[in-house]
Amino acid sequence: MKKCIYVVEDNAAVRDVIEFMLTEDDYDVVISSTVHDFWEHMRLRIPDMIVLDIKLPDGNGLEICRELKSNIKTYTIPVMVMSANNYLSKVKSHCAADEFINKPFDLNDFAHRIEYHVAS
Secondary structure, three states: OOOEEEEEOOOHHHHHHHHHHHHHOOOEEEEEOOHHHHHHHHHHOOOOEEEEEOEEOOEEHHHHHHHHHOOOOOOOOOEEEEEOOOOHHHHHOOOOOOEEEEOOOOHHHHHHHHHHHHHO
């Protein structure tokens, strides 16, 4: 069975690149552009990893991350937080994510980080 990765990103261009890359790497990818959509997907299936943008139209990825990491059913899911702002040190103090990456990011670096967490 394919490993499943949820991607929460409101920017269509970034979302499309990530979806294409992960699909090519043979992952089952579920895309959400809002916090609401993400939680709807979570009710249907628990993913192997979650990639979160911070700024979303109806909330933010830090809130999602905090909720995931404080829930006994989801705290072990690896979470990667993405940000276009270069203040990830502040972000790290608000969220116990497993990975942090600045946008724009190197696609090979992104792919290696995903593989590291999904393969382990």
